[in-house]
Amino acid sequence: MIYTCTITPSIDYTVYLPSFHLGKLNRTEEVYYFPGGKGINVSRVLNRLNVGSIALGFAGGFTGQFIQEFLQDEGVQTNFIETKEPTRINVKIKANDESELNGPGPTTTHEQRKELLVKVEKLESNDWFVLAGSLPDTIPDAFYQAIARLCYKKDVRFVLDTSGSALKQLIDTKAFLVKPNQHELGDLFDTTIATKKEAIYYAKKLVRRGIKHVIVSMGGNGAILVTEDEVLLAEAPKGQVINTVGAGDSLVSGFIAAYVKKTDVKEAFRYGIASGSATAFRTDLCEQKDVEALVSKVTLYPYEEEDVI
């Protein structure tokens, strides 16, 4: 079974308006309420790709209830731990630019965290555990490390998609897949990554530290995949960008969905890129038909040391 874990879910209140003026009253044209948070997005896209998963994490209040009901209505299984305070609402403003306002993570008790660890203890060999989204620093790093250690011990495929200091703390956990975007990878090494060549250089460092697959996503410029055996570059298909929120999560879902079906890393990467781009071209996350229409438009090529990128 695939488990996604969103410690910090959200309702993504997504608004569209022709232009946004800071410090002024702005009126929106279209608004959407989506359940959000990276692990939740991974579960939603897996579901659309006909792959089952169970969404874990913390959720509470009227917002937490909305998220759980929405997911269940879509057919995503959930098993959240109830928090006392309402889950955050993240505001996504789509105007001349894309701006985001993300709330803080939940306050959790020792008992609630223990409850999550008990769920992880029940995982079995060949299950997947996708820990995705921000990991609040109100929770000790040792807790996330304990989750990662348990996964490693039980031969569970541990997928990590987080950022900031939590990513630094978890980088040596021998994950199956880590998917930073270029900025998150840069932050990890206290540098700025502008080119695929630079992304490859730093991704290789992660592979040397025991991560099996490192995918660095680079928005409209595609992504790179680095494993012990190969380096692949992907060009993203072109299209009209509508909402890139969740594009990276869709990449992770597409990769997992294809990998569980065929265990072919290259094809999983291709399917992941198609899924990420299919989401960027929609208001909500991608549907399977969108992904299928884009797969053949994804260009992959191996990286040669002398390539000028």
Ligand SMILES: Nc1ncnc2c1ncn2[C@@H]1O[C@H](COP(=O)(O)OP(=O)(O)OP(=O)(O)O)[C@@H](O)[C@H]1O
């Ligand atoms: N403008 C775009 N045009 C085409 N494809 C895109 C575009 N933006 C993103 N994608 C696709 O989605 C993938 C992931 O995008 P990105 O690097 O923006 O992820 P991210 O920063 O992790 O996003 P998020 O955190 O919102 O999920 C890219 O590798 C690409 O395939």
Ligand SMILES: O=P(O)(O)OC[C@@]1(O)O[C@H](CO)[C@@H](O)[C@@H]1O
């Ligand atoms: O604040 P975090 O946890 O880093 O990111 C949360 C978030 O921006 O990421 C998802 C897109 O990847 C959205 O659904 C959600 O609002």
